[in-house]
Each structure stands twice: as structure tokens, then as C-alpha cells.
Amino acid sequence: xxxxxxxxxxxxxxxxxxxxxxxxxxxxxxxxxxxxxxxxxxxxxxxxxxxxxxxxxxxxxxxxxxxxxxxxxxxxxxxxxxxxxxxxxxxxxxxxxxxxxxxxxxxxxxxxxxxxxxxxxxxxxxxxxxxxxxxxxxxxxxxxxxxxxxxxxxxxxxxxxxxxxxxxxxxxxxxxxxxxxxxxxxxxxxxxxxxxxxxxxxxxxxxxxxxxxxxxxxxxxxxxxxxxxxxxxxxxxxxxxxxxxxxxxxxxxxxxxxxxxxxxxxxxxxxxxxxxxxxxxxxxxxxxxxxxxxxxxxxxxxxxxxxxxxxxxxxxxxxxxxxxxxxxxxxxxxxxxxxxxxxxxxxxxxxxxxxxxxxxxxxxxxxxxxxxxxxxxxxxxxxxxxxxxxxxxxxxxxxxxxxxxxxxxxxxxxxxxxxxxxxxxxxxxxxxxxxxxxxxxxxxxxxxxxxxxxxxxxxxxxxxxxxxxxxxxxxxxxxxxxxxxxxxxxxxxxxxxxxxxxxxxxxxxxxxxxxxxxxxxxxxxxxxxxxxxxxxxxxxxxxxxxxxxxxxxxxxxxxxxxxxxxxxxxxxxxxxxxxxxxxxxxxxxxxxxxxxxxxxxxxxxxxxxxxxxxxxxxxxxxxxxxxxxxxxxxxxxxxxxxxxxxxxxxxxxxxxxxxxxxxxxxxxxxxxxxxxxxxxxxxxxxxxxxxxxxxxxxxxxxxxxxxxxxxxxxxxxxxxxxxxxxxxxxxxxxxxxxxxxxxxxxxxxxxxxxxxxxxxxxxxxxxxxxxxxxxxxxxxxxxxxxxxxxxxxxxxxxxxxxxxxxxxxxxxxxxxxxxxxxxxxxxxxxxxxxxxxxxxxxxxxxxxxxxxxxxxxxxxxxxxxxxxxxxxxxxxxxxxxxxxxxxxxxxxxxxxxxxxxxxxxxxxxxxxxxxxxxxxxxxxxxxxxxx
Numbered sequence: 001x002x003x004x005x006x007x008x009x010x011x012x013x014x015x016x017x018x019x020x021x022x023x024x025x026x027x028x029x030x031x032x033x034x035x036x037x038x039x040x041x042x043x044x045x046x047x048x049x050x051x052x053x054x055x056x057x058x059x060x061x062x063x064x065x066x067x068x069x070x071x072x073x074x075x076x077x078x079x080x081x082x083x084x085x086x087x088x089x090x091x092x093x094x095x096x097x098x099x100x101x102x103x104x105x106x107x108x109x110x111x112x113x114x115x116x117x118x119x120x121x122x123x124x125x126x127x128x129x130x131x132x133x134x135x136x137x138x139x140x141x142x143x144x145x146x147x148x149x150x151x152x153x154x155x156x157x158x159x160x161x162x163x164x165x166x167x168x169x170x171x172x173x174x175x176x177x178x179x180x181x182x183x184x185x186x187x188x189x190x191x192x193x194x195x196x197x198x199x200x201x202x203x204x205x206x207x208x209x210x211x212x213x214x215x216x217x218x219x220x221x222x223x224x225x226x227x228x229x230x231x232x233x234x235x236x237x238x239x240x241x242x243x244x245x246x247x248x249x250x251x252x253x254x255x256x257x258x259x260x261x262x263x264x265x266x267x268x269x270x271x272x273x274x275x276x277x278x279x280x281x282x283x284x285x286x287x288x289x290x291x292x293x294x295x296x297x298x299x300x301x302x303x304x305x306x307x308x309x310x311x312x313x314x315x316x317x318x319x320x321x322x323x324x325x326x327x328x329x330x331x332x333x334x335x336x337x338x339x340x341x342x343x344x345x346x347x348x349x350x351x352x353x354x355x356x357x358x359x360x361x362x363x364x365x366x367x368x369x370x371x372x373x374x375x376x377x378x379x380x381x382x383x384x385x386x387x388x389x390x391x392x393x394x395x396x397x398x399x400x401x402x403x404x405x406x407x408x409x410x411x412x413x414x415x416x417x418x419x420x421x422x423x424x425x426x427x428x429x430x431x432x433x434x435x436x437x438x439x440x441x442x443x444x445x446x447x448x449x450x451x452x453x454x455x456x457x458x459x460x461x462x463x464x465x466x467x468x469x470x471x472x473x474x475x476x477x478x479x480x481x482x483x484x485x486x487x488x489x490x491x492x493x494x495x496x497x498x499x500x501x502x503x504x505x506x507x508x509x510x511x512x513x514x515x516x517x518x519x520x521x522x523x524x525x526x527x528x529x530x531x532x533x534x535x536x537x538x539x540x541x542x543x544x545x546x547x548x549x550x551x552x553x554x555x556x557x558x559x560x561x562x563x564x565x566x567x568x569x570x571x572x573x574x575x576x577x578x579x580x581x582x583x584x585x586x587x588x589x590x591x592x593x594x595x596x597x598x599x600x601x602x603x604x605x606x607x608x609x610x611x612x613x614x615x616x617x618x619x620x621x622x623x624x625x626x627x628x629x630x631x632x633x634x635x636x637x638x639x640x641x642x643x644x645x646x647x648x649x650x651x652x653x654x655x656x657x658x659x660x661x662x663x664x665x666x667x668x669x670x671x672x673x674x675x676x677x678x679x680x681x682x683x684x685x686x687x688x689x690x691x692x693x694x695x696x697x698x699x700x701x702x703x704x705x706x707x708x709x710x711x712x713x714x715x716x717x718x719x720x721x722x723x724x725x726x727x728x729x730x731x732x733x734x735x736x737x738x739x740x741x742x743x744x745x746x747x748x749x750x751x752x753x754x755x756x757x758x759x760x761x762x763x764x765x766x767x768x769x770x771x772x773x774x775x776x777x778x779x780x781x782x783x784x785x786x787x788x789x790x791x792x793x794x795x796x797x798x799x800x801x802x803x804x805x806x807x808x809x810x811x812x813x814x815x816x817x818x819x820x821x822x823x824x825x826x827x828x829x830x831x832x833x834x835x836x837x838x839x840x841x842x843x844x845x846x847x848x849x850x851x852x853x854x855x856x857x858x859x860x861x862x863x864x865x866x867x868x869x870x871x872x873x874x875x876x877x878x879x880x881x882x883x884x885x886x887x888x889x890x891x892x893x894x895x896x897x898x899x900x901x902x903x904x905x906x907x908x909x910x911x912x913x914x915x916x917x918x919x920x921x922x923x924x925x926x927x928x929x930x931x
Contacts, residue, residue, distance in 0.1 A: 022087035023781065024095055025060040028053045028072055031098040037074055039667035040099065041725050045069040045081065049786070051778060052668075052724035062781045064834070065089045072097045123209060124728055124773070131614055131624035132660045133672055133716045133732065135771065135793075136211040170212060170226030171734065171767060171797055174818035176742065177225030177680055177712075183232055183402050185444045185463040185515060186221065186544060208232040214734070215660060215716040216676025218612030218626035219519065219538060222656040224678050225712045225736065233386055233404065234337050241324045247884070247926025249316030252892065254348040254920055259313045259377040260413040262433040263305040269344060271381040271409035272437045277305070277472035279506065287555060287592035292585075296560065299583045299590035302504075306475065307575025308413060308431070316345040318926065334391040341384040349376045351917040355698075357422055359859070359901045366901040366912055372418035372428070374696075379411045396450040402443065409437040414695065419483055426480040429489050431574065432695040433475045439468040457521045465513040474505040476695050477574070490570040491577060497556040497593030499693035499700075507552035515544040537613040538626070544606045548684050552598040552692075560589035595691070596639035597646075602684040606632045612658070625659035630679070636687045636705070648687050648705050654679050668723065672732075674716045680742060682707035686757045697852070699753040708759055713737040718769075726789075728773040738763040743801055744817045746810060746855040753858060761804035763816055767797035783832070791827040810855045814905070821847040836876025840886075844868045848907060851897050851914075859903050861914045864896040880929055888922040895919060 028040040036057025043050025044063065053059045065087055072080040077099040087093050123138035170178055180187045213220055213228040220228045249255075265276030280301045284290055287298065319342045326335040351374040356366035389401045416430040444463040450456070478501055479489040494501045519540035557578060559565050564586040569577065582588055612626020636648040658676035665671070688703040718732030740759045747754040771793040777786045799816040815821075823846050830839040845867050854860030872886030897915040898907045 022065050022089050023062050023092045025092055026094055026096040027057045028097045029057055031100045040072055040074040042072045045071050063087050064783055132217050133215040133674055133718050134211055134213045138209050173226040179221045179224045180229045182442050183444055208234045215674030216658040216678055218610035218628045222628050222630045222678050225680050242931040243322040245320040245928040247318045247924055250923045252920040254313050254346055255315050257313055257348055258310050259348050261309045261311055262413055269381050271383050271407040273472055295589045296583055300580045304578050313346040318343045332391050332393055337388045339386045343382045345380045347378045349917050351376055353915050354913055356912055369422050370420040372416050375415045377413045381409045383407045398448045400446045404442045406440045411435050425483045427483050428480045430478045437470045441466040455523050460518040463515045467511040469509045471507045476500045476503050488571045493559050494556055495559055497591040502557040505554040509550045511548040513546040517542040535615050539611045542608040546604045548602045550600050553594045555592050557588045558591045560585050596641055597689045600636055600638035600688045602636040604634050620664050622662040628656040630654045638688055652709055669721045672718045676714045678712045680710040702754055702756045704756050708740055710741045711739045726775055730771045732769045735766040744853050746853045761802045763801035765799040767795055769795045787830055787832045789829045793825050795823040797821055817850050820849045838874040840872045842870040859900045861897050861899045864898055866893050867891050882928040885925045892918055892921045
């Protein structure tokens with residue numbers, strides 16, 4: 001509350017200090033003909049304040065009193081600059097501007113400059129000049145928010161939502177339908193269980209811009225359904241700078257509260273395990289053929305690290321270091337950007353989980369099967385490094401070398417208490433301890449070469465991606481007693497290995513990818529020489545070879561001998577349960593549970609060639625498109641139950657045409673349309689018949705080697721209006737038809753739910769999207785209002801999937817998995833450059849979407865809408881310091897998962913809670929220093 005009052009005080013003080021404004025107005029005309037120029041940009045040099053001329057060439061710009069330099073620009077005209085223009089309070093200043101046609105040939109002077117790409121103005125220029133339907137967010141807008149990573153940033157893009165704080169969904173389609181490129185190179189998957197790039201590994205400090213392409217073209221990858229996401233990191237340095245930043249974070253309900261921690265290693269704070277959790281080097285490779293004495297000996301080798309520790313959660317810590325350098329090696333201009341970041345954060349959540357039996361129509365309710373109360377303690381550490389280099393060999397040749405490294409570690413402890421009913425009638429106390437580390441490296445060497453006549457450009461890229469995910473010693477154990485008895489809890493120790501009783505799970509995934517691409521573009525002059533109005537022909541290729549090795553192993557402590565077992569061991573404290581003295585013939589032993597399918601090797605070879613281009617049919621109509629052909633061969637090898645090997649070999653050639661059209665009504669408005677065919681291939685994990693037990697969901701995830709590639713027909717239509725270079729209004733519709741889409745099925749079982757991907761028969765997805773970017777500059781003569789701007793986008797989406805005749809007891813037709821029926825993002829920005837003050841208010845909400853798929857035994861579960869409100873303040877202090885503060889998730893509404901108990905596809909009072917918890921509002925305060 002004090003923080004909010006401080007912000008309101010700043011705003012009130014600012015309002016009081018702002019005086020009456022003056023106005024510059026006039027007309028922009030052609031110097032030779034005297035005709036008005038429509039859409040000319042008039043702006044104040046050195047600021048973001050500007051406007052554009054109307055249909056009569058008139059403009060009006062409200063400004064603070066003082067002396068200003070007024071600039072005016074328009075395509076094919078020489079820029080105009082008028083210095084020393086005086087503005088008086090409450091009075092208009094008339095300034096008529098004449099622009100001269102830029103038709104003079106320049107034979108001697110050659111200007112070479114690097115285009116700035118991270119501003120709102122540059123982003124809107126990219127969107128307007130794009131040949132296909134695209135949305136995006138600029139680095140300038142990113143800097144105005146409190147977003148800490150790319151996963152939070154992309155929520156601001158129309159039609160985009162985020163799952164589990166890291167996976168991106170476009171137009172309500174799950175993460176599997178998106179393709180992600182980092183600096184124009186395909187990214188590695190960071191997850192073994194799904195085809196997904198984890199956006200939380202990219203801190204906002206390194207982002208230049210993010211673009212989301214929603215229609216296809218020959219140059220884009222052919223595998224997408226929702227869209228192709230291009231993430232660009234900062235690369236060019238215009239000056240030498242050095243910056244340091246430090247910030248602290250306070251999360252309500254976590255910071256300064258007691259959290260549970262597991263026994264880890266000395267390098268946990270750097271985001272990786274140093275081997276402390278790993279199996280001993282002398283531990284048997286497999287326990288199935290080991291004698292009873294050998295099993296006891298092996299069990300004694302394991303580290304007794306089951307005891308939980310307790311500590312007070314310190315405020316979150318984030319550190320950053322940035323370095324940009326611009327220098328010459330001989331005559332070669334070189335610049336570099338280096339950014340190093342570190343974070344150490346904690347989170348404590350109290351989660352309620354429920355499961356019910358079938359809905360009773362007479363009782364109008366679903367009898368409770370179990371209710372759990374989970375205390376989830378998480379600690380996260382991340383180290384990130386980006387190092388980008390660019391050298392301009394001469395005016396026509398440029399080489400860039402980009403590197404991104406991230407190391408992320410998460411330690412999580414879940415303490416579960418509750419009751420299991422419906423015949424079990426027990427109180428439960430269960431525990432899980434999990435540690436996961438992820439390593440991602442992505443590097444690209446890229447060259448751009450222009451011909452001397454500037455009519456031909458050749459670009460090439462060579463890249464390497466590495467991804468590692470390590471999950472050592474994931475421990476799960478249960479205890480129970482008769483319900484409400486008050487007796488001691490007794491540990492559930494099995495007689496053979498199970499995935500959830502006194503179990504230990506280890507897994508590791510390594511993935512290596514090498515790639516190469518090239519493109520040749522020819523430009524042909526038409527009615528004028530402007531690049532955006534020229535005919536273009538492009539041909540190119542893309543090649544990628546990806547290899548993955550995955551290995552999982554799990555085992556359980558067991559009762560060594562039921563006849564001799566010392567039952568007093570069942571009630572020992574957790575930390576004393578598996579000490580060496582209790583591992584013997586009258587105590588505990590060890591059993592292997594690993595299945596033959598828990599290990600697989602996989603590879604994917606992809607080669608694509610394409611030809612396409614751009615054709616200005618007239619001054620109004622522009623066509624682009626072409627043909628892309630992709631050959632992909634997926635191979636997966638794993639063992640079968642019993643004996644032998646399972647070999648999956650899927651070679652497929654895809655013919656992917658695309659056509660896009662842009663009709664320009666005026667300089668400010670245009671209509672885009674596009675059609676393309678794309679594909680969606682199974683991921684390695686989905687093809688592997690490996691089953692994984694998820695302790696949080698209390699469910700099993702299983703692969704399916706029989707999956708086939710899905711085909712998608714994409715259609716888009718969007719109207720765009722640009723009132724001026726920093727404003728946008730767009731309205732669009734889309735339709736997608738899927739053949740053999742890959743959906744999540746719920747398999748019929750009397751035990752824990754089992755989820756498996758399968759090909760459905762077909763699906764449809766369609767909707768409407770709108771986006772508004774509006775400056776308040778001309779709405780008032782007071783600078784408080786003039787310095788404000790609004791960004792708003794919203795989507796309404798409908799989808800339907802036909803699961804086919806083999807629907808596994810589910811309804812044949814339902815919404816697509818993970819699809820949101822509506823998405824709303826809004827941002828109100830205040831930016832006073834004179835006082836170096838920014839205040840931003842951001843809002844986000846999504847409609848209910850399927851979280852788990854239902855069947856004839858359990859209904860579908862939906863994630864419910866949740867309003868998220870963020871407030872941030874940034875204030876410059878002198879020339880070098882910047883103070884940044886804010887609160888994320890001000891409202892702190894509950895995260896609610898609801899099951900559709902009466903199966904009417906609606907959530908009403910008849911339906912029941914499945915999971916609910918609060919994330920906790922998050923307050924940050926940081927300071928940056930820049931040399």
C-alpha cells in the first residue's frame with residue numbers, strides 16, 4: 001500500500017508541475033507543385049513526439065513552451081529541419097513546411113548506417129512493410145514493463161498466451177503448434193516431454209524485438225499451426241557503454257516466510273548439480289539380476305538425503321552486467337554486445353487439489369475421492385550470457401557471430417497432506433523432492449553480402465544448438481493412517497518397485513543440432529527504386545540434423561523380507577528412515593523399476609528448399625508467396641517389453657505452397673490476406689512409448705509410436721490503419737483446418753489418469769483479432785496527457801476437434817486442448833522524457849482452456865480466467881542512474897482449475913474445484929548504473 005501511495009504521489013506531483021501548452025501547426029506541401037503531402041511525418045528532433053499530416057497536408061502538434069527543432073520526412077522527399085522554432089504557452093506557432101523531391105542522383109556521397117530495430121517506430125514500420133500477417137513487440141516497449149523474461153513479454157502480443165510461465169501458445173493452440181527461431185535459426189527444445197522452447201531462459205535485458213508471423217511464406221519454416229516466432233537479441237552497439245544493475249524482489253506469502261529445502265550440492269546456486277545427487281559410480285547398472293545381498297549392499301551406497309531442511313526465504317536477487325563496444329580493426333568496423341545476468345529466486349505456494357468420482361445426478365454433485373493440501377517450496381537459480389559480435393568488412397559485406405548460453409536450476413519440495421476417501425478412508429502425508437537443471441547454448445555465424453549495384457543480396461547462416469536437461473534423484477514417498485484416528489502415520493513401502501512409493505527417478509537428455517541455411521534475393525526496379533516497391537525473387541535452402549539421447553531410470557526402496565521385517569521402521573522420521581543401519585534383511589532393500597522403454601535414441605534430418613518472391617502488381621496491389629518443399633526423416637530407437645527393439649522411421653516429403661496479398665488503400669491503410677499449407681510433426685518424446693509419473697498431477701504421461709504428421713490449411717485476412725508512424729489500428733480474422741491433428745487423449749484406467757498423444761480425425765480453429773496502439777499526444781494541450789499512450793489487443797477464438805471413432809470414451813467433439821476462447825492484453829504507458837519518468841499499467845486475462853482432457857471416468861478440467869494487473873515506475877536520476885520499481889499481479893487472484901462435473905462444457909455452480917492457489921503479488925525495486 002505504501003508503494004502504491006508513493007506512485008500516486010509521483011503522479012500527483014507531476015500533474016501539478018505541468019503547465020499550459022503551446023501548439024505548432026501548419027501545412028506540408030511539395031515545393032515544386034504546391035500540392036499537399038498526405039502522411040508526412042512531423043516530429044520534434046531528439047524526442048518521440050510527433051504526428052503526421054492529414055488529407056489536406058495539415059498538422060498540429062501540442063508542445064511545452066520553449067525552443068524546438070522541427071523535422072519533417074516523407075518517402076522520396078528530402079528531409080526538412082527547422083531549428084529555433086519558439087513555442088509560447090497558450091498560443092499557436094505557424095510553421096508551413098515545403099519538402100523537395102529527392103530525385104537528384106548522388107554519384108559521390110555514400111552513407112552507410114545501421115538501422116535501429118528495437119523502437120516502437122521501427123517495429124510499426126516492419127509491420128506495415130511486411131509481406132505477410134505479423135504482430136510483434138519492440139525492445140522499447142519491453143523496457144517499459146516489469147517483465148523479466150521473454151515468456152512474460154510475448155503475452156503483450158495479440159493472440160498469444162503463456163502456459164506454465166514458459167511455453168507459448170498462439171491463437172489458443174498448444175505449444176506444439178509453434179516454431180521458434182532465435183536470430184533466424186531454429187531453437188532447441190528444452191523439454192523431453194513436448195515440442196517446446198522454454199521462453200523463460202531469455203532475460204528481457206538481451207531482447208531487441210519479438211515478431212510473431214501468423215501466415216506462411218516460403219522463407220519461413222513449414223512446421224507451424226499457431227505461428228512462427230522470431231526472437232532477436234541485441235546485436236549492434238552505437239557507442240561504448242558499461243552498465244550494472246541490481247534488483248530485489250518481495251513476493252507476498254514467500255519472502256521472509258519459512259520454506260522447505262532439500263539436501264543439494266554446492267553449485268545449486270549456479271543452476272546445476274555438481275553430482276551430489278547422482279548415483280554412486282560403483283552402483284550397479286541394473287538391479288534385476290543382482291542377488292538379495294547385492295541389493296542390500298547397493299541400497300547402502302545411496303546417500304541418505306531424504307530429510308528436509310527449513311530456511312527463511314530471502315528477497316529475490318537479480319544482477320546484470322552489460323558491455324557494448326564499437327571499434328575498428330584496420331578499416332573493419334566491429335561492435336560487440338555482452339550481457340551477463342544472474343538471478344536467485346524463491347516461491348512458496350499453498351495448493352489445494354481435489355479429485356471426484358462420477359457426477360451423481362440425484363445428489364447434483366460429485367462425491368469427493370480425495371483432497372490434498374500441498375505446500376510447494378521452489379528455489380530457482382539462473383545464469384545467462386549473451387555475446388554478439390558484428391563486423392562490417394566493407395559497405396556491402398557484414399559478418400555476425402551470436403552466442404546465447406543459459407543455465408537454469410530449480411529445486412522443488414512438495415509436502416502433501418489430506419484425505420483419500422471412497423473406500424480408502426485414510427489421512428495421507430506424502431512428499432516429493434525434485435531437482436531439475438537445464439542447459440541451453442545457441443550459436444550462429446551469419447553473413448550478409450550485397451552486390452555493388454545493390455540489386456542482389458545473399459545471406460547465409462551456420463549454427464549449432466545444444467540442450468541438456470538433467471533430473472537427478474527425483475524422490476517420492478507416501479505415508480498414511482486411518483482417517484481422523486490420530487494414530488502415527490506409517491510409510492508406504494512396497495514389496496516391488498513403484499513410481500510413487502519410496503521411489504527415486506533419474507533422467508537425462510542431451511540434444512545436439514547442426515544447421516545451415518542460405519538465401520539469394522534479386523531485386524528488380526519497377527516504377528520507382530524504393531526497396532518496398534520493387535519486385536523480388538528469392539531462392540534458398542535450410543538443412544538441419546538433430547540428435548537426442550534420453551535415458552531414465554527409477555527404483556524403489558522395498559521391504560527386504562516380509563516375514564522378518566521390523567514394523568517399527570514404518571513410523572521413523574523421514575530423515576532416519578533409510579539410514580544404512582535400517583537396510584538389511586529385517587529392514588529395507590532396493591528394487592529396480594526401469595522399463596525397457598525408459599531409454600531412447602532419436603534423430604531428425606530436415607532439408608528444405610524454396611522459391612518465392614514479391615510482385616507489385618500495381619500501385620495498390622502487392623502479391624507475394626511461392627513454394628517450399630521439406631523432406632524430414634524422423635528416427636527413434638528404443639527397446640520393447642520382452643525382447644527386441646522398436647524402430648520408428650518416418651520419412652515424409654511435404655509440398656507447402658503459400659500466397660499473400662496486400663492491397664494499399666492509402667498511405668495509412670491497407671488490407672492483407674494470406675493462405676498457406678503447413679505441417680505439424682510428432683516430437684521425439686511423443687513417439688517414444690516411455691511412461692512418466694507426474695507427482696503434481698498424480699497422473700502418467702505416455703508416448704505413442706504410431707503418431708503421424710498433421711497437415712494444416714491456414715487462412716488470414718487483416719485490415720491495418722496507421723494514423724501516424726507510432727499508431728496502429730488493426731482488425732483481422734483467421735481460419736485453420738487441421739487434418740490428423742495431434743491431440744491429448746485420456747486413456748481409460750481404474751487407477752491414476754494416463755494421458756497420451758494421438759492423431760484425431762480433424763479440427764477447426766477460427767477467430768477474430770484486434771490491436772490498438774494509440775498516442776494521446778493530440779488529445780490535450782497538457783503534457784500529462786500528451787505523454788501517455790495505450791496498447792490494447794484482444795482475440796476471440798473458437799475451435800472444435802473431431803477425435804474420430806476411437807475416442808477412448810471421450811466426447812467425440814470438443815475444443816482443442818489448451819485453446820483459450822478469448823485473450824485480452826492492455827497497457828497504459830506514461831513517458832515524460834524531460835523528467836526521465838515512466839509509469840506503466842499493464843493488464844492481461846485469458847478465457848478458460850482445457851487443462852486435462854476428460855473421459856468416461858473423469859470429466860474435463862479447465863483453467864479458469866484470471867485477471868493480472870502490473871504496475872511499474874522507472875525514474876532516471878542524473879546521467880548515470882535509473883531506478884525501477886513496481887508490483888506484478890496486483891490483484892493476486894487465485895489460479896483456479898475447475899472440473900466440468902456435469903459434463904455440459906460450461907463451468908457453473910454445479911462444477912467443482914480441481915486445483916486452486918495464489919501466486920502472490922510480486923514487488924521489485926532495482927537500480928541500474930550506466931557509464
